Amino acid sequence: MPRRDFQVLCKCWVSRGTVANAIDPCDRLLQLASSLRLRLILCFLKLQLAMMHANIHQLPPLLIPQSLDLSQLDLPSESSVFSSPLLLVLLITLGLHLFFASSANRFDQVLHEDKHSEALTALMAIFTPTRSSWPSDILDATRRASVSRLGRNSASSLGPTGSSSGFIKGEIRLGFCAVYEHILNGDLELQPTASVDLVKAILLERDGMEVDGWKIKVVVEWRWVWRVSFWVIKGLGSGLVNLSELWNGDIQVIPDPTAECMRFILTAADRPHTCWVWCLHAVIFL
Amino acid sequence: MVSSCRHLPLISHTSLNSDLTERSRVSAPCLTYALDLLPLHRHDQFARQLYRALRSRRSSSSDHNGGDGGGEAQATVTFSTISAPLVLLSTITLCGLPFFLRTPPAEPTPVLLGLRRAVKSLSSVAVGPRTAREEGRLVVVSVEDSSETYAGVLVETIKRMEGDADFRQRLVDEVGVRGWRRGMFCVELEAALYKAGLMKRWEVLVGVS
Numbered sequence: 001m002p003r004r005d006f007q008v009l010c011k012c013w014v015s016r017g018t019v020a021n022a023i024d025p026c027d028r029l030l031q032l033a034s035s036l037r038l039r040l041i042l043c044f045l046k047l048q049l050a051m052m053h054a055n056i057h058q059l060p061p062l063l064i065p066q067s068l069d070l071s072q073l074d075l076p077s078e079s080s081v082f083s084s085p086l087l088l089v090l091l092i093t094l095g096l097h098l099f100f101a102s103s104a105n106r107f108d109q110v111l112h113e114d115k116h117s118e119a120l121t122a123l124m125a126i127f128t129p130t131r132s133s134w135p136s137d138i139l140d141a142t143r144r145a146s147v148s149r150l151g152r153n154s155a156s157s158l159g160p161t162g163s164s165s166g167f168i169k170g171e172i173r174l175g176f177c178a179v180y181e182h183i184l185n186g187d188l189e190l191q192p193t194a195s196v197d198l199v200k201a202i203l204l205e206r207d208g209m210e211v212d213g214w215k216i217k218v219v220v221e222w223r224w225v226w227r228v229s230f231w232v233i234k235g236l237g238s239g240l241v242n243l244s245e246l247w248n249g250d251i252q253v254i255p256d257p258t259a260e261c262m263r264f265i266l267t268a269a270d271r272p273h274t275c276w277v278w279c280l281h282a283v284i285f286l
Numbered sequence: 287m288v289s290s291c292r293h294l295p296l297i298s299h300t301s302l303n304s305d306l307t308e309r310s311r312v313s314a315p316c317l318t319y320a321l322d323l324l325p326l327h328r329h330d331q332f333a334r335q336l337y338r339a340l341r342s343r344r345s346s347s348s349d350h351n352g353g354d355g356g357g358e359a360q361a362t363v364t365f366s367t368i369s370a371p372l373v374l375l376s377t378i379t380l381c382g383l384p385f386f387l388r389t390p391p392a393e394p395t396p397v398l399l400g401l402r403r404a405v406k407s408l409s410s411v412a413v414g415p416r417t418a419r420e421e422g423r424l425v426v427v428s429v430e431d432s433s434e435t436y437a438g439v440l441v442e443t444i445k446r447m448e449g450d451a452d453f454r455q456r457l458v459d460e461v462g463v464r465g466w467r468r469g470m471f472c473v474e475l476e477a478a479l480y481k482a483g484l485m486k487r488w489e490v491l492v493g494v495s
Contacts, residue, residue, distance in 0.1 A: 180387075183471050184464050190471070195478035202380055203484070220379055228382045229375070235326065235394035 115146035122214035126194045145170035171215040321365035360493040366396040369486040384476040427491040436487035440477035
């Protein structure tokens with residue numbers, strides 16, 4: 001293999017296969033760790049609440065603040081509180097947990113931001129923003145896709161890059177109405193070679209189109225489906241309404257049969273000897 | 287075939303009679319008509335008028351040639367059809383969108399028309415009482431799938447709409463900036479449908495027997 005081809009192959013391997021497969025197991029581990037951490041939080045919170053509950057029940061009811069005499073209360077002394085080994089362990093654990101939780105949250109946030117930028121990069125295979133920032137609803141959609149932990153194998157359609165990593169990082173779901181409005185307003189532009197991808201993203205609404213491990217779906221809303229269907233039906237029916245324009249006086253249009261029979265009659269008009277058969281057909285239908 | 291005679295989408299929609307009359311005056315070797323702009327119920331009327339136009343053209347050319355009667359009278363009729371193997375509501379919606387989104391919406395002829403129906407309506411010119419003395423009919427000479435060529439024409443149209451400053455300014459003056467963007471989006475979507483194989487473009491060469 002020539003050296004140049006080998007370098008290109010390595011680049012493709014690094015940029016598509018390795019990175020995609022390296023991030024996703026890491027993501028799964030983090031997911032597992034976060035769920036364990038949450039369970040630990042709940043356990044410690046329950047323990048702490050139980051301890052507080054026990055301490056509160058040891059306290060006598062508080063009277064008027066002016067007449068409060070601390071010496072009458074049976075409060076444990078400060079030294080005895082911190083000398084309790086269980087509470088000390090709890091406090092240390094809580095402190096450590098808070099520290100690691102905040103750092104892990106920061107790490108999660110950084111990871112989500114990275115995934116968000118990846119999702120936007122994948123979306124740029126089809127659309128390009130004409131301004132310095134993306135429209136807010138597109139950002140919301142990509143943010144939802146980056147936060148959602150959709151980790152599953154996929155053997156679906158190939159993306160425009162021609163490669164399928166087999167692991168879906170997220171699913172970017174856009175509405176056709178919003179995309180169309182953004183294009184009309186000039187906020188978004190179709191990539192010069194991406195119109196076929198848009199068609200695939202609309203057509204493969206159930207499976208979506210895969211771009212660098214991200215599934216992009218453009219959903220045509222039901223109101224658009226109704227409008228287009230009504231337009232088609234209207235076009236189909238216009239031939240039955242504008243009968244006067246049909247034949248320009250070439251043949252005699254027989255009045256008042258049903259519309260469907262009228263179509264049969266007009267179709268059969270070039271065979272005058274069969275016209276009476278269709279007239280009879282119209283009478284039977286009526 | 288004269289490429290300038292092609293109907294491009296988004297360009298002005300003239301009526302059938304004036305269109306036929308105007309095009310018949312053109313002394314081109316082969317005329318080109320687009321069925322997409324016509325409502326479905328006027329296709330038979332179109333075939334009839336096309337037959338008359340070609341017949342008069344042949345007779346005039348035979349007179350011009352000294353009455354040998356061998357004048358070549360042929361025309362190309364182009365139209366689009368859905369070519370998906372399974373036509374579902376989603377396919378109809380997707381294929382109808384580039385025609386529906388235009389202002390005013392175009393006719394849904396490409397969604398409703400099929401190759402068999404179009405060839406049948408072209409090859410069976412009805413002879414009514416007024417045309418009973420006319421003999422002959424339209425004959426389909428050839429049917430050609432020109433989807434790739436037409437997609438290329440649409441892509442060139444997009445480039446022209448975007449890159450040609452005079453053409454762009456004329457369109458913006460006529461339909462506004464949103465209308466210009468809408469037109470570009472419709473043409474891009476239509477070209478993508480041909481490229482993706484969801485729609486087919488047919489060129490039918492017809493003559494007079």
